[in-house]
Amino acid sequence: MSCPKSxxxxxxxxxxxxxxxxxALADNESVVAALDPIVVTATxxxxxxxxxxxxVTVIDEQAIERLQPQTFDELLMGQPGIDITSNGSFGKxxxxxxxxxxxxxxxxxxxxxxxRSATSxxxxxxxxxxxxxxxxxxxxxxxxxxxGADAVxxxxxxxxxSAETGHEGWVQAGGGNFNxxxxxxxxxxxxxxxxxxxxASHLETDGTAIVEGGEDKGFRNTxxxxxxxxxxxxxxxxxxVLMRAQGNTEFEGGDTDFAIQTLxxxxxxxxxDYWRSRILLAESIDEQDTRDExxxxxxxxxxxxxRWENQISVGRHEYILGGELLVDEVDSTTxxxxxxxxxxxxxxxxxxxxxxTDFQLSLRADDNEAFGRxxxxxxxxxxxxxxxxxxxxxxxxxxxxxxxxxLYFPNFGNADLQPETAGSVEFGIGGNYAxxxxxxxxxxxxADDLIVFVFRDGRxxxxxxxxxxxxxxxxxxxxxxxxWTVQAGASVTDPRxxxxxNRIRRRSAKQFRVDLDRxxxxxxxxxTVKGQGxxxxxxxxxxxxxxxxxxxxxxxxxxxxxxxxxxxxDNVLDREYATAQRFDGTAxxxxxxxxxxxxxxDL
Numbered sequence: 001m002s003c004p005k006s007x008x009x010x011x012x013x014x015x016x017x018x019x020x021x022x023x024a025l026a027d028n029e030s031v032v033a034a035l036d037p038i039v040v041t042a043t044x045x046x047x048x049x050x051x052x053x054x055x056v057t058v059i060d061e062q063a064i065e066r067l068q069p070q071t072f073d074e075l076l077m078g079q080p081g082i083d084i085t086s087n088g089s090f091g092k093x094x095x096x097x098x099x100x101x102x103x104x105x106x107x108x109x110x111x112x113x114x115x116r117s118a119t120s121x122x123x124x125x126x127x128x129x130x131x132x133x134x135x136x137x138x139x140x141x142x143x144x145x146x147x148g149a150d151a152v153x154x155x156x157x158x159x160x161x162s163a164e165t166g167h168e169g170w171v172q173a174g175g176g177n178f179n180x181x182x183x184x185x186x187x188x189x190x191x192x193x194x195x196x197x198x199x200a201s202h203l204e205t206d207g208t209a210i211v212e213g214g215e216d217k218g219f220r221n222t223x224x225x226x227x228x229x230x231x232x233x234x235x236x237x238x239x240x241v242l243m244r245a246q247g248n249t250e251f252e253g254g255d256t257d258f259a260i261q262t263l264x265x266x267x268x269x270x271x272x273d274y275w276r277s278r279i280l281l282a283e284s285i286d287e288q289d290t291r292d293e294x295x296x297x298x299x300x301x302x303x304x305x306x307r308w309e310n311q312i313s314v315g316r317h318e319y320i321l322g323g324e325l326l327v328d329e330v331d332s333t334t335x336x337x338x339x340x341x342x343x344x345x346x347x348x349x350x351x352x353x354x355x356x357t358d359f360q361l362s363l364r365a366d367d368n369e370a371f372g373r374x375x376x377x378x379x380x381x382x383x384x385x386x387x388x389x390x391x392x393x394x395x396x397x398x399x400x401x402x403x404x405x406x407l408y409f410p411n412f413g414n415a416d417l418q419p420e421t422a423g424s425v426e427f428g429i430g431g432n433y434a435x436x437x438x439x440x441x442x443x444x445x446x447a448d449d450l451i452v453f454v455f456r457d458g459r460x461x462x463x464x465x466x467x468x469x470x471x472x473x474x475x476x477x478x479x480x481x482x483x484w485t486v487q488a489g490a491s492v493t494d495p496r497x498x499x500x501x502n503r504i505r506r507r508s509a510k511q512f513r514v515d516l517d518r519x520x521x522x523x524x525x526x527x528t529v530k531g532q533g534x535x536x537x538x539x540x541x542x543x544x545x546x547x548x549x550x551x552x553x554x555x556x557x558x559x560x561x562x563x564x565x566x567x568x569x570d571n572v573l574d575r576e577y578a579t580a581q582r583f584d585g586t587a588x589x590x591x592x593x594x595x596x597x598x599x600x601x602d603l
Contacts, residue, residue: 035437035478041109041137041157043351043360044146044320045311050432052139053360053382053392055081055441055474057489059136066517066526066554068568068598069130070182070203072158076125078513078530080474080489081140081154085506085535085579086126088210089591090178091219091249094126095580098153099140099445100470100495100507101422105152105400107143110284111160111241113262114147117286118301118328121150121403124286127260128158129223129245131184131201135159140474141443142398142424144376145362148324148345149401152422152447160225160243163188163195174566174598178216178591180205182598186225193231200224204247208591211252211582221247229266236269252582254292261285271310278309300331301404316353322346330404337408337415343368343401356384360394370407371419374399391429398422406451406462414461422447436479445470467498483519488512502541506580508532510547522559528552537581545587548577562602570594 037060042052049056057079069075073094077084083097095103104121107114108128116123136158143151167189174182186199204220222245229239246259264282271277287300309322326343330336347364360380367373378396385391400420407413423446430439450466472493479486490512495504503509510533517526531549536542554568571593578587 035435035480036432039137039139041155042139042143044309044349045318045351050390050430051358051382053358053380053394055140055426055428055439055443057138057140057476059138061134063487063515064130064133064135066524066556067515067528068554068566068596070180070596071126072128072130072133073125074570075130075133075136076138076156078489078511078532079138080476080491080511081472081493082138082491083493083508083511083532086590087251087580087582087588088208088217089594090205090207090217091126091221091247092210092217092251092588095122095506096125096156097507098138098156099443099472100493100504101153101445101447102400104403105150105420107147107151107155109147109155109157110243110262111264112157112266112280112307113264113282113284114303114305114326115260115262115284115286116150116303117288117299118303118330119299119332119404121401121405124258124260124288126249127221127245127247127258129201129203129221131182131203132160132199132223132225132243132245133158134161140441141394141426142376142378142396142422142445144398145364145378145396146347146349148326148343148364148366148376149368149374149399149419152398152400152420152445160227160241161186161188161197161199162227163190163197163229165190169603170600172598172600174596176596177594178205178208180594180596182596184600187603195229195231197225197227207250208589210588211586212589214252217250217252219247219249221245232269234270236267238265238267238269240265251292254290256291257289259285259287274313276311278311280305280307282307296333298331298333302329302331303327304329318351320347320349320351322348328404335410336404337410337413338370338404341368341370341404358382366399368401371402371417374419374421388433389429389431391427393425393427395423395425398424400451402451402462411459412453412461414463417451417462418449418464420447420449420451420464435481436477438477439475441474443470443472443474465499468496468504469498470495470504485515485517487515497539500539502539503536505539506535506537508535508547508579522557524556526554526556528554532579535579543581543585545578545581548575550575550577564600564602566596566598566600568596 036048037058038046042054076082081099086094098106108123140154143155169187172184182203184201188197202222207216207218225243227241231237242263244261262284267279282305284303290297305326307324312319324345329340345366349362352359363377365375376397380394382392402417426443428441447468449464451462474491476489495507513530515528533547550571552570556566574593578589580588
């Protein structure tokens with residue numbers, strides 16, 4: 001794509017089109033906000049999606065139950081602003097690019113706990129079990145002002161299963177082609193002021209060949225979740241949550257034993273009628289033991305964090321003040337020059353309400369013992385045009401921290417690296433009604449001091465050299481009418497290296513997704529169509545990988561009040577495609593047609 005100058009022109013006409021259609025359909029609708037859910041990731045507190053003045057996608061529990069994903073990236077693929085590449089299907093290395101930024105530039109949170117590898121800088125998206133998740137919030141746009149390093153492209157937060165009033169339990173089993181088997185069981189409930197949630201899952205598959213002519217490469221993942229919380233008479237709550245997934249994945253030339261885990265203690269308590277305090281003490285681990293033709297290697301990283309947030313209400317305004325301490329530790333067969341580093345931060349946010357107009361002001365200062373101090377901030381304004389329509393504009397700064405590999409990997413690291421920095425501007429407009437919504441956004445991100453591997457000073461190592469400019473448009477819409485549910489989104493992204501004017505490696509310029517479901521009493525049917533445009537696997541833009549479109553089908557039958565069965569068929573047309581290549585130029589091919597039949601019993 002080479003038409004960034006046309007993006008504002010195209011976008012300029014969108015509000016007029018949407019407004020004219022919206023007004024025609026909204027005449028007899030009350031402002032119920034059925035499709036304007038509460039989100040917490042964008043502003044650190046509960047706000048509706050419209051009030052957050054951010055570009056947000058919510059994947060709720062009902063959507064997850066309909067989709068029945070086997071891997072977490074199935075939920076993310078094709079969502080607005082999200083681009084995904086993988087080295088094959090079923091637990092193979094996966095990268096998530098938010099708004100054209102690198103996979104290291106998207107913060108992944110699980111119940112507020114950051115999960116990533118400190119050595120690579122990226123989350124192990126391929127190992128995170130969707131069976132443990134009841135809700136996902138995708139916040140697009142930089143959030144370093146609230147979450148610190150690496151939130152350049154955005155923040156994705158997964159919320160694990162929580163307990164409702166009463167008691168419930170469930171067991172589920174399923175099977176599919178490639179000798180795929182899945183087992184899930186769980187229980188949740190309340191006892192007086194205590195609530196609990198326990199669940200476990202196991203997925204294993206022989207997998208498929210990930211290169212032409214290769215052997216099938218399997219995947220095995222066993223996960224568990226346990227959470228307990230106690231509510232106090234004062235309205236506060238204290239709780240502990242533990243999530244762990246471990247298993248094995250095979251790839252060309254070897255295999256990896258992995259484990260990812262989050263453990264957190266939360267205390268949320270009111271200090272007064274106007275002041276609420278929250279504390280989170282957490283630990284996350286990312287462990288990988290790999291065997292390949294080069295031998296055995298271990299990369300185990302651990303992140304410990306302590307975060308304190310204070311929410312203060314003054315009239316119609318809210319203020320959040322807090323601090324965070326984060327410690328990364330590395331235990332590896334590779335002899336890193338440094339094996340730990342500490343990051344301390346303080347942050348503040350003001351959410352100011354003046355009737356139809358809201359302002360958001362935030363500032364954060366990070367002090368990292370490896371690369372020094374970084375300050376980031378953001379300012380945003382949202383205005384209600386009328387009872388249904390709202391516009392927003394924002395500017396924010398962000399940074400990506402060099403990883404342990406960037407700084408300290410033997411013979412390759414560069415201890416003099418500085419963080420990548422970026423500034424982003426966004427304009428958005430949306431409409432929300434009783435049964436449907438739409439949203440459109442245009443943005444530009446300018447990044448400096450990109451960390452890339454180049455030959456300099458007699459060695460091949462990472463240096464701060466490149467500049468990038470990323471422009472894009474995002475559109476999303478949803479409808480709930482009678483028995484129909486529709487969710488749709490599309491993105492056009494232009495991520496450019498400013499020095500060469502080439503598209504940044506492995507980034508697609510276009511993505512889209514449409515989910516359509518219809519209930520027929522005890523039976524429901526659904527389909528998903530999603531696609532990505534072509535991309536280049538090299539910085540020189542010579543190795544082109546074709547774009548693709550896939551078609552999925554699903555059916556659900558509620559046999560009675562206890563039994564339910566689901567059938568999903570992904571990539572119905574058996575389309576062969578690839579989103580990444582090996583170093584020798586061989587494409588990593590995705591699985592073809594994939595079918596899965598499950599049956600569930602609810603106690």
